[in-house]
Amino acid sequence: xxxxxxxxxxxxxxxxxxxxxxxxxxxxxxxxxxxxxxxxxxxxxxxxxxxxxxxxxxxxxxxxxxxxxxxxxxxxxxxxxxxxxxxxxxxxxxxxxxxxxx
Amino acid sequence: xxxxxxxxxxxxxxxxxxxxxxxxxxxxxxxxxxxxxxxxxxxxxxxxxxxxxxxxxxxxxxxxxxxxxxxxxxxxxxxxxxxxxxxxxxxxxxxxxxxxxxxxxxxxxxxxxxxxxxxxxxxxxxxxxxxxxxxxxxxxxxxxxxxxxxxxxxxxxxxxxxxxxxxxxxxxxxxxxxxxxxxxxxxxxxxxxxxxxxxxxxxxxxxxxxxxxxxxxxxxxxxxxxxxxxxxxxxxxxxxxxxxxxxxxxxxxxxxxxxxxxxxxxxxxxxxxxxxxxxxxxxxxxxxxxxxxxxxxxxxxxxxxxxxxxxxxxxxxxxxxxxxxxxxxxxxxxxxxxxxxxxxxxxxxxxxxxxxxxxxxxxxxxxxxxxxxxxxxxxxxxxxxxxxxxxxxxxxxxxxxxxxxxxxxxxxxxxxx
Amino acid sequence: xxxxxxxxxxxxxxxxxxxxxxxxxxxxxxxxxxxxxxxxxxxxxxxxxxxxxxxxxxxxxxxxxxxxxxxxxxxxxxxxxxxxxxxxxxxxxxxxxxxxxxxxxxxxxxxxxxxxxxxxxxxxxxxxxxxxxxxxxxxxxxxxxxxxxxxxxxxxxxxxxxxxxxxxxxxxxxxxxxxxxxxxxxxxxxxxxxxxxxxxxxxxxxxxxx
Numbered sequence: 001x002x003x004x005x006x007x008x009x010x011x012x013x014x015x016x017x018x019x020x021x022x023x024x025x026x027x028x029x030x031x032x033x034x035x036x037x038x039x040x041x042x043x044x045x046x047x048x049x050x051x052x053x054x055x056x057x058x059x060x061x062x063x064x065x066x067x068x069x070x071x072x073x074x075x076x077x078x079x080x081x082x083x084x085x086x087x088x089x090x091x092x093x094x095x096x097x098x099x100x101x102x
Numbered sequence: 103x104x105x106x107x108x109x110x111x112x113x114x115x116x117x118x119x120x121x122x123x124x125x126x127x128x129x130x131x132x133x134x135x136x137x138x139x140x141x142x143x144x145x146x147x148x149x150x151x152x153x154x155x156x157x158x159x160x161x162x163x164x165x166x167x168x169x170x171x172x173x174x175x176x177x178x179x180x181x182x183x184x185x186x187x188x189x190x191x192x193x194x195x196x197x198x199x200x201x202x203x204x205x206x207x208x209x210x211x212x213x214x215x216x217x218x219x220x221x222x223x224x225x226x227x228x229x230x231x232x233x234x235x236x237x238x239x240x241x242x243x244x245x246x247x248x249x250x251x252x253x254x255x256x257x258x259x260x261x262x263x264x265x266x267x268x269x270x271x272x273x274x275x276x277x278x279x280x281x282x283x284x285x286x287x288x289x290x291x292x293x294x295x296x297x298x299x300x301x302x303x304x305x306x307x308x309x310x311x312x313x314x315x316x317x318x319x320x321x322x323x324x325x326x327x328x329x330x331x332x333x334x335x336x337x338x339x340x341x342x343x344x345x346x347x348x349x350x351x352x353x354x355x356x357x358x359x360x361x362x363x364x365x366x367x368x369x370x371x372x373x374x375x376x377x378x379x380x381x382x383x384x385x386x387x388x389x390x391x392x393x394x395x396x397x398x399x400x401x402x403x404x405x406x407x408x409x410x411x412x413x414x415x416x417x418x419x420x421x422x423x424x425x426x427x428x429x430x431x432x433x434x435x436x437x438x439x440x441x442x443x444x445x446x447x448x449x450x451x452x453x454x455x456x457x458x459x460x461x462x463x464x465x466x467x468x469x470x471x472x473x474x475x476x477x478x479x480x481x482x483x484x485x486x487x488x489x490x491x492x493x494x495x496x497x498x499x500x501x502x503x504x505x506x507x508x509x510x511x512x513x514x515x516x517x518x519x
Numbered sequence: 520x521x522x523x524x525x526x527x528x529x530x531x532x533x534x535x536x537x538x539x540x541x542x543x544x545x546x547x548x549x550x551x552x553x554x555x556x557x558x559x560x561x562x563x564x565x566x567x568x569x570x571x572x573x574x575x576x577x578x579x580x581x582x583x584x585x586x587x588x589x590x591x592x593x594x595x596x597x598x599x600x601x602x603x604x605x606x607x608x609x610x611x612x613x614x615x616x617x618x619x620x621x622x623x624x625x626x627x628x629x630x631x632x633x634x635x636x637x638x639x640x641x642x643x644x645x646x647x648x649x650x651x652x653x654x655x656x657x658x659x660x661x662x663x664x665x666x667x668x669x670x671x672x673x674x675x676x677x678x679x680x681x682x683x684x685x686x687x688x689x690x691x692x693x694x695x696x697x698x699x700x701x702x703x704x705x706x707x708x709x710x711x712x713x714x715x716x717x718x719x720x721x722x723x724x725x726x727x728x729x
Contacts, residue, residue: 007587007588007602007603008588008672008673008674009588009672011658011674012658014658014675015658015674015675066673066674066675066680067672067673067674067675068601068602068603068673069602069673070602070603088603092603093564093569093602093603093604093605094563094564094565094566094567094568094569094572094603094604
């Protein structure tokens with residue numbers, strides 16, 4: 001498996017570290033939103049533990065730690081290991097605007 | 103046909119013409135009391151125990167390829183019961199006890215060989231952790247010995263004792279651990295289940311579930327037609343998420359690839375199973391003489407049954423660190439299996455929220471050693487609708503309840519278990 | 520007395536034994552040089568300040584800072600790409616504090632600087648078989664078409680992070696590669712390169728940056 005880093009070009013996958021499915025989104029509940037504890041727990045249970053575990057193309061996080069040290073999002077086929085796209089994850093480099101408090 | 107020294111002699115005298123096939127090749131019936139999806143070791147063992155222990159004989163095992171073509175044929179054949187956490191300790195010892203009588207129970211030579219397993223330790227902290235695990239085992243009536251470096255050197259003189267980086271300080275030994283012939287386990291259970299009336303149906307892929315108006319699973323759609331069933335059990339580790347998705351279920355499981363390797367055959371060298379404690383590497387020697395070894399998961403989700411080079415290098419580096427002499431042995435074969443990685447590294451054997459559908463999954467990379475116990479407790483669950491006492495903690499809802507059984511203390515990061 | 524000095528010393532103090540190693544012969548296949556006395560500063564654009572950083576670099580060094588994996592020679596320094604919106608500045612050490620002061624002022628408010636002068640070791644590999652030696656331990660494609668003069672790469676060698684770039688060809692017409700490695704891993708990388716070069720014959724030495 002070789003991964004085409006959008007910054008470094010194609011490299012062997014030993015330079016990269018895998019995080020996993022990029023789809024789960026951390027649930028956000030406002031404090032005192034009146035949400036029932038069960039619903040909040042369900043949402044977090046789903047986020048932390050449940051996986052689609054796709055057989056086919058999956059969006060996933062890779063970290064190019066052995067190269068430019070950027071977080072990337074790849075679309076990869078889990079059945080064939082074919083990569084369809086590799087792009088920078090949001091916030092890589094200086095592209096992300098300054099956040100309040102930084 | 104009962105296998106014995108007499109049947110062997112008789113067959114030999116008649117030029118080995120008299121052997122009968124070990125199991126039938128039946129066409130699927132329209133209805134079974136229980137359908138097991140997955141003709142691997144676990145599925146076939148489940149069918150065997152259903153018929154043998156629980157008197158349920160109208161059972162079919164559906165296998166999309168040939169029996170034993172999944173992880174039962176893609177492992178490193180190690181059996182052991184050296185687990186430290188409540189839930190695991192008793193369950194794996196149940197399995198070890200079943201291994202010890204399997205060949206008599208099944209009338210089949212599964213080449214169960216209790217040649218011992220040694221987990222090496224390389225630091226004081228690791229020794230303490232192993233001592234605790236060994237004590238846990240002994241309290242539970244399981245054999246365990248904590249060996250020091252002198253004793254290890256006597257058992258395994260060929261290891262690298264001069265490494266300043268990974269000094270070998272000793273090891274935790276379970277003498278009853280060892281290896282078994284993986285294919286023979288599959289064949290033995292298949293033959294024994296078949297003899298008790300179980301239909302083993304190969305080349306029969308499940309393509310969907312049949313549900314009644316209440317959502318209860320009442321059968322399966324297959325590549326060989328619809329088959330109805332009182333209950334359906336899944337034993338498809340590696341592909342659990344795919345099959346569960348047909349029933350609309352999302353599970354705390356990821357599929358990952360684990361590679362293993364075998365070298366050319368050499369003279370008897372390694373007495374049992376040895377695991378390196380400072381890197382991920384374990385090794386044993388097959389009866390044929392090949393060194394069978396493996397290491398870590400590749401680390402990314404995969405259904406491909408093949409891995410990549412960085413892990414090959416990593417495993418070989420681990421081997422060279424602990425046992426430099428293997429550097430001159432040539433590697434013959436390499437394979438990858440799809441591991442059903444659960445979120446705490448421990449299996450799930452439970453009813454699902456869907457009526458009529460039962461789950462046996464999440465074996466991570468420890469499924470082979472569990473084969474007999476997995477079959478027994480899953481058969482118990484299917485027959486009695488309640489968990490076997492030794493599997494009572496392997497519940498599907500334990501993640502929701504916070505009752506994880508995380509032997510490695512890794513958290514919900516399945517590629518690190 | 521312990522053998523302990525506060526003086527700056529090369530991370531290859533023990534590993535680098537100057538002279539010929541491996542196969543003897545008229546010409547060594549590989550030439551291996553440790554380049555000392557460098558000022559090395561990592562420049563990282565702050566969020567939203569990539570354009571300001573580029574502008575400051577242009578003003579100070581007279582060249583566009585690389586925004587792809589390249590090494591660019593500017594006046595008084597070489598700029599080597601080291602990641603999105605970041606690059607490493609290498610210059611021969613003259614007066615370190617004034618060199619760094621000049622950069623601090625130039626990039627003030629635009630980029631964060633990190634002085635790595637004694638944190639890295641620079642190893643230069645050249646000679647007719649230099650590329651063959653590197654090919655044994657690196658997964659980079661170093662073919663002329665894929666890695667021409669001026670190309671840079673952040674990569675891993677033996678589990679060690681290495682910034683590698685290709686310098687102008689040597690006087691002998693053969694490629695020259697620079698490798699920047701953490702000082703604590705320099706010893707290990709040095710041994711890897713020497714081991715890979717023995718069959719070609721390798722000349723090792725140390726030089727001042729120029």
